[in-house]
Structure formats: structure tokens, C-alpha cells
Amino acid sequence: MDLRVTPLDKNVIGNARNNLRKRRLIDTFWGYIFILPQVAGMVAFVLIPLVSVFYLSMVSWDGLGDIQFVGFQNFIDQFASEDLRIAFINTINYTLITVPGGIILALLTALALNRVRGKAIYRVIYFMPVVTSTVAVSVIWLWLLNGDYGLINQILRAVFHVEGPNWLADEHWVIPSIAIVSIWGSLGINMVIFLAGLQSIPAAYIEAARIDGASRLQLFWRITLPLLSPTLFFVIVLSIISSFQVFDQTFILTGGGPAKESYTIVYHIYTLGFRQFTFGPASAAAVILFALLLILTLLQFTLQRRWVTYEL
Amino acid sequence: MLQESVQDPRNGATSGGWAGGPPRVFQKGPVNVHPQRSLGSMAFTVFLHTLLIIGALIMAGPFIWMIITSLKDTSQAFSSPPSFLPNPIVWSNYPNSLQAMPFGEAYFNSIYIAIIVVVVDLLTSAMAGYAFARIRFPGRDSIFVLFLATLMIPFQLTIIPLFIIMQKLNWIDTHLALIVPACLFDAFGVFLMRQFIKGIPIELEEAAIVDGASRWTVFWRIILPLLKAPLSALGIFTFLSTWNSFFIPLIMLNTPDLFTVPLMLNQFKDQYTTQWTLVMAGSLIAVLPVLIVYIIGQRQIIQGIALTGLKS
Numbered sequence: 239m240d241l242r243v244t245p246l247d248k249n250v251i252g253n254a255r256n257n258l259r260k261r262r263l264i265d266t267f268w269g270y271i272f273i274l275p276q277v278a279g280m281v282a283f284v285l286i287p288l289v290s291v292f293y294l295s296m297v298s299w300d301g302l303g304d305i306q307f308v309g310f311q312n313f314i315d316q317f318a319s320e321d322l323r324i325a326f327i328n329t330i331n332y333t334l335i336t337v338p339g340g341i342i343l344a345l346l347t348a349l350a351l352n353r354v355r356g357k358a359i360y361r362v363i364y365f366m367p368v369v370t371s372t373v374a375v376s377v378i379w380l381w382l383l384n385g386d387y388g389l390i391n392q393i394l395r396a397v398f399h400v401e402g403p404n405w406l407a408d409e410h411w412v413i414p415s416i417a418i419v420s421i422w423g424s425l426g427i428n429m430v431i432f433l434a435g436l437q438s439i440p441a442a443y444i445e446a447a448r449i450d451g452a453s454r455l456q457l458f459w460r461i462t463l464p465l466l467s468p469t470l471f472f473v474i475v476l477s478i479i480s481s482f483q484v485f486d487q488t489f490i491l492t493g494g495g496p497a498k499e500s501y502t503i504v505y506h507i508y509t510l511g512f513r514q515f516t517f518g519p520a521s522a523a524a525v526i527l528f529a530l531l532l533i534l535t536l537l538q539f540t541l542q543r544r545w546v547t548y549e550l
Numbered sequence: 551m552l553q554e555s556v557q558d559p560r561n562g563a564t565s566g567g568w569a570g571g572p573p574r575v576f577q578k579g580p581v582n583v584h585p586q587r588s589l590g591s592m593a594f595t596v597f598l599h600t601l602l603i604i605g606a607l608i609m610a611g612p613f614i615w616m617i618i619t620s621l622k623d624t625s626q627a628f629s630s631p632p633s634f635l636p637n638p639i640v641w642s643n644y645p646n647s648l649q650a651m652p653f654g655e656a657y658f659n660s661i662y663i664a665i666i667v668v669v670v671d672l673l674t675s676a677m678a679g680y681a682f683a684r685i686r687f688p689g690r691d692s693i694f695v696l697f698l699a700t701l702m703i704p705f706q707l708t709i710i711p712l713f714i715i716m717q718k719l720n721w722i723d724t725h726l727a728l729i730v731p732a733c734l735f736d737a738f739g740v741f742l743m744r745q746f747i748k749g750i751p752i753e754l755e756e757a758a759i760v761d762g763a764s765r766w767t768v769f770w771r772i773i774l775p776l777l778k779a780p781l782s783a784l785g786i787f788t789f790l791s792t793w794n795s796f797f798i799p800l801i802m803l804n805t806p807d808l809f810t811v812p813l814m815l816n817q818f819k820d821q822y823t824t825q826w827t828l829v830m831a832g833s834l835i836a837v838l839p840v841l842i843v844y845i846i847g848q849r850q851i852i853q854g855i856a857l858t859g860l861k862s
Contacts (some may be wrong), residue, residue, distance in 0.1 A: 262686070268765035269687030275674040277693065279734025284700050287711035294710060301717065347605060350598045362848045363606045366613065369844045369851065371794035373812035374837045377819050378612045381619065381826050387628045389615050396631040422609070430856045483704060486796050490816060504706055511710045512801045521710050528707045 294521035301515050312522035322523060324498050325506040328413060332502065333481040335417035341473055343421060344428035349458075351429070352436045361433075365426035372423065376490035379419045380406070383491075406492050409499045416487050416500055423487075424480075428473050435469030436462070464547040471546045475538050479531055503527050613841075620644070620831040627827050643831035647818070650828065653835050655807060656814035663725055663810065664792040668785050670733035675784065676777055679743025680769050684755065694744070697737045705797075713801060727802040728810075732792060739784050746780040747773060783854035786847075790855075793840060811836050 295313070298306040316322050347364065351357050367375055382389045385404030394402040405415040439462065447461050463470075485504040488494060494501040494509075507527065511520030619627050620643050621636040648654070681687070682694045712731065713722075721727040755768050763771075774781075796812045803809060806817065815836045822828050844851055 265685050265765070266687040269681045269685040269690065272677040272681035272685065272765070272769070273693065275734050276678040276697075276736070276740055279674075279731065280697065280700060280737070282715070283712060283731040283735050284703065284708060285696075287708035287715065288703065290711035290714070291707055294714075301714065347602070350602055354595060354598050354602065356599075358849075360602050360606055361852060362845070364609050365848070365852055366609065366841070366844070368855065369790055369840055370837050371796070371812045371815075371840070373794075373796050373815050374833050375612070377815060377829060377833050378616045380819070381830060382612055382615060384826075387630065387632075387826075389611075389632060392630060392632040422612075425609070427855065430852055434856060479704070483706060489796075489800075490819070507706055507709075508797075508801075511713070517710055517714065524707050524710060528704060531704060 291521045291524060294517055295525045296518070296522075298516075298518045301517055308518065312518045313526070316519060316522045316526060321498070321501065321506055321509075322503075322526070325501050325503045328498075328500060329482055329484070329502045331413045332417055332420075332484060332500075333478060335414055336420050336481045336484075337474065337477045339417065340421040340424055340428060340477060341470070344425050344473070345432050345470070347425065348429045348432035348436055349462075351433060357433075361426075361430065364429055367423045368426040372486040373490055375423055376419060376487050379422075380491055383415055407496050409496055412492055412496065412500045416484070416491055419487055419491065420481065420484065424477070428477070431473055432466070432469060435466050439465045467546045468548060471538070471542050475535060478534060478538070482527065482531055482534075503530075613837075616830045616833055619826055620834050622827055624825070624827055640827070643827045644835070647828045647832040647835065650822065651814055651818045651832060652806070653811070653814060653832065656809050656811045657839075659725065659808060660793055660810040663728055664789050666729055667732045667792045668788050671736050671739060671788050672781050672785055674734060675736050675739030676743045676774060676781065677769065678740045679745075679747055680773055682740065682744045683747035684752070685765065697740055700737045701741070709797075709801070716802060722802060723804045723808065725808060728792075728795075728799055732788075736788070739788070742780055742784055743777065746777060750776055782850065786851050786854040790840070 296307060296309055296311075298308050298312075351360055354360075383405040385391060385402070385407060388405075390405070391402035394400045403411045405411045443461055443465065444457065447457050452460065483504055484502050485508065488500050488502050488505055489508075492500045494505050503523070504527070507520050507523045510516050510523055618634065618636060621639050621641070622633075623640045626633055626636060626640075678697075682690060682697075716722050716727045719726075721730070750773065754772055758768050758772060793810075794812060795810075796816075799810050799813050800816075803813060806814070809817065815832060818832045819829050822832075
């Protein structure tokens with residue numbers, strides 16, 4: 239057999255190579271076309287703002303006049319500012335109520351739902367606040383929490399003969415009140431995530447523990463909770479992040495009041511940036527919030543190794 | 551003993567086992583194979599249902615109270631103790647609140663903004679997802695990682711530069727400021743689409759490519775029709791978050807004619823603070839369409855949000 243490569247064969251190979259190169263080129267062309275809209279959006283609305291915010295945090299600018307570079311002065315001012323301190327403390331207080339309260343309630347609800355029939359009906363009702371706008375939900379709660387005629391104080395008065403506080407105007411009750419609204423609003427989504435986590439626990443583990451004579455509580459602490467820990471971790475991380483970003487509820491319910499008792503970090507950023515138009519300090523506050531969230535999240539990822547079980 | 555128990559599984563020691571702990575007999579043989587039928591277990595189920603019903607009342611209560619209040623006149627709304635049924639039923643709050651605030655315009659604005667955002671966002675996300683999943687081009691993986699990294703950025707960090715960019719584009723107080731960024735950037739959508747497209751068998755496309763179909767034809771004719779489930783999940787999520795969004799419209803829009811429904815409700819509540827019957831009618835008008843759509847499509851919506859809700 240003649241194995242020499244004839245000029246004709248060379249042509250065929252060359253053509254195949256050319257075709258391949260051509261196809262790669264066409265693919266590259268289409269690849270860039272397909273990602274173009276989203277990449278343009280990312281560059282224009284995320285990457286450029288991301289770089290700019292660090293620059294803006296080091297300038298003094300009201301959006302109209304000259305931009306003055308001030309170095310780290312905005313950060314120094316922010317760390318010394320009474321407003322940021324108040325906002326920070328309020329946000330922490332709010333988080334300390336919302337995250338544990340919300341997660342325990344959602345987990346208990348999911349555990350109960352996982353055991354009963356008629357899951358779908360309950361789920362529809364519990365999930366309703368999740369699809370409703372926070373603004374509408376907050377307006378409804380504004381009425382429920384009204385000191386004189388709100389339903390909650392009316393019930394306290396009629397049933398328990400107690401005069402309830404003026405929730406949203408009371409310096410001690412305002413943060414717990416906003417936290418209750420948030421817990422109520424996010425119960426549905428956390429519950430659904432927990433339910434999905436519970437349903438992914440292999441029935442065999444539960445059965446085996448039952449056969450070994452584990453009590454209901456033992457079953458929960460030794461089997462369900464460890465197997466649910468990745469879900470729990472996920473919900474904790476997300477809940478902390480979102481309660482540090484609380485804004486809509488405080489804006490509608492209290493406007494940060496009374497006397498800044500519900501003034502939160504994002505409210506602070508909003509006030510500096512879009513009420514006073516001091517973009518420099520507002521950017522510095524935003525960078526501080528971001529750093530705070532980053533540290534908190536990294537901390538949680540470090541701590542998770544101690545308590546999250548990924549496999550039995 | 552064993553024989554006896556098999557004849558009557560709910561006899562003696564076996565019954566009531568689950569309330570105080572699992573029945574010991576369980577280990578010994580096929581006794582009590584349906585533990586949920588035992589008396590103690592029934593009591594426990596009743597207990598769970600009671601708790602869940604109380605919970606459901608708390609979850610639905612604010613919505614019910616909104617409806618009740620909206621059907622009262624002012625003197626009924628402020629009566630003490632509260633009346634749970636409006637008597638007489640007052641319908642005039644609805645026409646009155648529609649007259650007091652241009653909710654119709656707000657509706658129109660919210661609907662058309664949400665529709666444009668959903669359609670364009672789904673298209674651009676699916677396109678980018680397809681490119682990242684299937685097409686080879688230089689820099690693909692690093693660009694994709696960049697997309698994933700942006701998921702970690704809270705929007706408050708970039709909001710001030712974004713506002714300045716909108717100012718430079720002269721888009722402040724126009725709907726473009728809400729529509730364009732939402733249409734052109736959705737890192738989570740891109741990620742979701744890529745994951746789904748990766749799961750689609752590649753043979754279909756290869757056959758089409760060999761037959762000379764262009765990438766666009768493959769995407770449009772083959773891939774897109776297979777993405778119905780993830781597209782509708784992402785569509786629902788995008789629709790709800792656009793419809794309910796408050797912070798960005800709040801800072802971008804000033805003219806009441808341009809307001810979306812949540813902004814309009816916010817303004818309504820500010821102007822008619824003490825007229826709770828009107829404000830509740832307005833709130834119902836604001837949430838009704840979403841609640842109706844939710845109740846009709848609750849299964850898909852809850853699953854869709856549980857799937858995509860991991861984003862927020």
C-alpha cells in the first residue's frame with residue numbers, strides 16, 4: 239500500500255485545519271456576541287461603580303461642584319461620627335433579634351410542616367408576605383402597630399387589659415417592632431429553604447435511629463440538625479447579610495425615628511448620599527458596610543468547620 | 551407476645567409510644583408498623599396542627615385586617631374594642647383612594663417596566679449562559695468567574711456611583727435608570743442559565759452545527775425551548791423583585807407621574823397618614839394583582855423562588 243502523502247491529501251488536511259480554525263473563529267465571534275449585553279451591563283453598572291466607590295470614598299463632592307481629594311478623611315470622620323455609631327448599634331440590635339428569632343421560628347415551622355398533611359395550604363399562607371412588596375407590608379404593619387387604634391394594642395387592651403406601648407414611637411420597642419415585621423416577612427422563604435433541606439435528609443438515617451430507640455429529641459439533635467447544618471449555615475449567612483442591609487422597613491415604619499432610635503447603616507448611607515448629597519462620606523460609609531459584611535461572612539465560613547456537617 | 555401484637559398492633563405497650571418516646575417493642579419485631587396511627591401520635595399531630603393554624607392566623611392576619619379596615623368607615627376603624635366585621639360595609643374607600651392617588655398610572659409604570667425587564671433580562675441571561683456553557687472563546691472562564699464574584703457585592707456598595715452614572719447619562723427621573731441596569735446585568739440569572747444548559751445533552755446541538763446551523767439558530771431553535779422551567783423560575787423572581795423594588799426607584803425618580811406602585815403607596819401613606827381606611831384600601835390595591843397571581847401559580851412561584859431566592 240502506498241502511504242506517501244499526495245499533494246491532494248495535503249490539501250484535504252489543510253482544508254480540515256482551515257475549517258477548524260474558521261469554526262473556532264466563528265465560535266469566538268458568537269461567544270462574544272452572546273455575552274456582550276451582560277458583560278456591558280456588568281462593566282457599566284457594577285465594575286465601574288465598584289472601582290469608583292473606592293475613589294469617591296476619598297473625595298469631597300456634592301455632585302455639582304469641584305471634586306476635592308481628601309484621602310482617608312471621610313473614613314476618619316465616619317469612624318468618629320455619632321450617626322454611624324448609632325446606626326451600627328441599631329443595626330446590631332436589629333440583627334440580634336431578627337436572625338435568631340427568624341431562624342428558630344422558620345426551623346420550627348418547617349419541622350412541624352414536614353410531619354403533617356396539608357403542607358401545601360400552610361405553605362401558601364406562610365409564604366404570602368414573601369411575594370408582597372415590603373412597602374405594602376410595612377404600611378399594613380404601620381396600622382397594626384399604631385399605638386392608639388392598632389389591632390395589636392386593641393387586642394392587648396380587650397383581652398389582657400394591658401396598655402401596649404406605642405410600638406414604633408417608643409425608643410425601647412421600635413427596633414423589636416421592626417424586627418417582628420421582618421421576621422414575619424421572611425418566615426416563608428426561610429421555611430421553604432429548611433423544608434427542602436429536611437426533605438433531602440435520607441429517610442434511612444431517621445429510620446435507623448428510630449429502630450435504635452432514639453427519642454424524638456435525640457433524633458432532632460443527633461440526626462436532623464447535623465444533617466440540616468449546611469442549610470442552616472446557608473440561611474444564617476444570608477439572614478445576617480440581609481438584616482445588615484435593612485432599609486425599606488425602617489424607611490416606611492419609622493423614617494429612622496424616634497430620635498434616630500431606628501436609624502440603620504443603610505439608612506445612614508441613604509441620608510448622606512441622597513438627602514445631603516455628600517457623596518464622599520456616603521461612599522465611605524458604604525465601603526465600611528461592605529467591609530463589615532465581608533468580615534462577618536468570612537468569619538462564618540471559618541467557624542462553620544466547627545459545626546457544619548457535610549457528610550455523616 | 552409477637553403473635554398477639556401482630557394481630558392487634560395497637561395493643562398495650564405499643565400504643566401511645568411516640569408521644570413519650572419511641573416504643574421499645576419496635577425493636578422486637580414487626581409491631582406497630584404504622585406508628586403514626588397510635589393515639590399519642592394523633593395527639594401530637596393535632597397539637598402541631600393547632601400551632602400551625604395559630605401561625606397561619608398570624609401570617610394571614612395582617613392581610614385580613616387590611617381588607618377589614620378598608621371596608622370600614624373612619625369611626626368603625628377607630629372604635630374600641632375593635633369590630634371584626636365592618637358594619638355597614640363601606641366600599642367607597644376604593645374609589646376614593648383611586649381618586650386621591652393616580653394608582654392607575656403607577657400600575658401602568660410598574661407593569662411596563664417589569665415586562666421589559668423580565669423579557670430582556672431572560673434573553674440576555676440565557677444568551678450569556680449559553681455562551682459560558684457551550685461556546686469556546688478566549689477568556690471565557692475568567693469572565694464567568696468575574697460574574698460569580700459580583701454576586702458577593704451588596705448593591706448598597708455601588709449605589710452611589712450608579713446614581714452618579716445615571717446623572718451623567720441624564721437618566722435620573724426617567725424609567726431608563728430602572729430598566730437598563732436591571733435588563734443588562736443579572737449575574738445570578740447568567741449563572742442559573744449556564745447550569746441548566748450544561749445539563750442539556752450536547753448531541754442535539756452537534757447535529758445541528760454539522761448541518762451548518764449558526765450558533766444563533768442553535769440557541770434560538772434548540773436551547774431556548776428547552777429552558778422553559780428555569781426561564782419561568784427566573785422570570786417570576788425577576789418580575790417580583792422588579793415589581794416590589796423600592797430603594798432604587800426611590801433615589802432615581804422624583805416626578806409622581808413616573809412613580810411605580812411601591813413609591814406611590816409610600817407617598818399615599820405620607821399624605822393620608824391618619825386616614826387608615828383609605829390607606830388600607832390603597833395597600834390592597836397595591837398588593838392585589840401580585841396576590842392573585844401568587845394564589846393561582848403558588849406552586850411554581852414558591853418552587854421558583856426557593857430555587858432562585860437563594861440569590862437574595
